[in-house]
Amino acid sequence: MPDDDELKTAAARALACLDLTNLDDDCTAEDVRALCDRALTPHGPVAAVCVWPRFVSVARAALGGSGVRIATVVAFPGGDDDTGAVMQLTQQAVTEGADEIDMVIPYKALLEGHPQLVTSAVARTRDAAGGAQVKAILETGVLGDAELIRQAAELAVEGGADFLKTSTGKVPINATPEAARVMLEVIAQADHPVGLKPAGGVKTTQDAAAYLALCDEVMGADWARPAVFRIGASSVLTALLATLNGEEPADVGEGY
Template sequence: MSDLKAAAARALACLDLTNLNEDCTEEDVRALCARAQTPHGPTGAICIWPQFVSLAKPLLAGTGIRIATVVNFPSGMEDADTVIGMTETAVADGADEIDMVIPWPKLIEGHPQEAAAMVRRVRKSADGAEVKAILETGMLADPGLIRSAAEQAIEGGAHFIKTSTGKVPVNATLTSARIMLEAIRDSGEEVGFKPAGGVKSTQDAADYLALCDEIMGEGWATPATFRIGASGVLDALLATLDGADEPQTGEGY
């Protein structure tokens, strides 16, 4: 249990506590901000829809919890000028991090360079906010396409590469995580990694931390370089830290 507790503590500090439900309300966001301030310390960030950023900003002031939001989400195929406008508005509202979906269908069609171009534009418009590029690995599926997507996102200047939106049938997997971490390692760039969707138990979180330790070296995975995108795993992490049984996991992000 001590090893699992240590993993739970690491994971909690790296958690992007998420509500990207279609029916999310202001009350839900207030509750999310409160949940992120746990008895075992704050989560790394919350991840919410753009329209709620200005609401969350004062609620998290002084907590150290960052605010992430999403653009070009979840399709990856919105008009570029619209995505840039959303990015600029989100940053003006107080977003610290922009989780953007790359135009992954273009990779499948044989136009990978469009992913780098979109990341480059979003990073420029983010005005210092960190950019996490979502590859949608479950839809790319092919290891070669996942590797290409990771390389294009890194070339475009992404601060993090992220597996998934959580809105498709297959989200984060250890297989796709390995491909992405190896791309980061081989690039020589300082780029972080975020698995998202499907991380539901403390053991799930521990498995991703162990993979980071294996590929990137022990101590690499900190909130500055590693995040977990999840809504349900917080209860599991807190239960582990309290020495209690984990709750039954459900479906969702």
Template sequence: MSDLKDAAARALACLDLTNLNEDCTEEDVLALCDRAQTKHGPTAAICIWPQFVAAAKRRLAGTGIRIATVVNFPSGMEEADDVMEMAEQAVDDGADEIDVVTPYPKLLEGHPQEVAAIVRRVRKEAEGAQVKAILETGMLGSPELIRSASEQAIAGGAHFIKTSTGKVPINATLQSARIMLEAIKASDEEVGFKPAGGVKTTEDAAAYLALCDEIMGEGWATPATFRIGASGVLDALIATLDGADAPRAAEGY
């Protein structure tokens, strides 16, 4: 149990507490901000829709909790100029991190360079913010395509590579995580990793931390290099830290 508690504490500190529900309201986001300030310490960030960034910035002032938002989400195929405008506005509103869905349909059509291109543009437009490139690994499917997307996102200057939007049938898996971490390791670049969607229990979080330890080395997975994109797992992590029974795994993201 002590090992699981250690994993829970590590995971909580690396959590991007997320609400990307279609019916999300400003009140929901303010509640999320409050939830992120737990009795066991703060989560690394919250991840929310762009229109709520300014309100979250006010609510989280002085907490040290970062604000992440999403662009080109979830399709990966919005007009590039609109994506850049949204990213720039989000940073102006106070976003610390931009999670951009890469144009994975273009990669599936044989145009992997489109992945690097959009990451590079968002890096430029969102100057001062960290950029996480969402690969949508469940839609890419094959190890070869997941590796290609990872390499292209890293080449474009992504600060993190992220598995998923949480909006498709297959989201984060340990298999895709291994491919992405191996691509980071091979690149010799300082790039972080974020599994998102499907991380619902302390055991799930512990498995991703163990994989990071195996591939990247113990001590690598900190909030600066590793995030978990989830909403439902927070209650499970707190229950583990409290020594209580785990709640029933949450549905959705």
């Protein structure tokens, strides 16, 4: 168990790597503006906000010039949207100010024995994204088996993914250290720089610290930084700020 100083160090590292997220079905433009306000904390800005495509321009207007990146989602959450529609949505999001595209791979096709569809979907989204980064969401909680997670990660890397992301946050099992370890092992062997984004279920400073420690173990102590490591969460920000302020964290409810 980390001591208080170690937790504060982990909280500062995690906050700088946080993708502060609102992908609630009933999210409004006002909710996004409030999210953007939260992104600029007394302890520094988070790495990015992640919002629905329809709110990219709202987030860009709120955060322009702040250095906080704008992420959005496509083929979300099922991974089986029409590829042409996904490419069009990706292009539109980038035009409206998205820096990063979090796409769900066609994991159901992988489960049905069509692995080539994963690589082609990532590659086409990569093409549509232009200069924006692409995070491939594997939905590891549905894939379940470590070898399937490894295969999905390798296929996404082959397609040109800039990040591997565990989950949508919309299924019963989301990020787990076990899945993250498999993904980091693939990242360590990749032929181009690839980042990791555990998402969903990261609720406490201890949760965040565990993922940072895993990155330190597998990739080296200087690896986990915003360019290659993100935590996809919303509720964890409250816990991180409490740790940095030397306060007891409030109880954390369910959610992304």
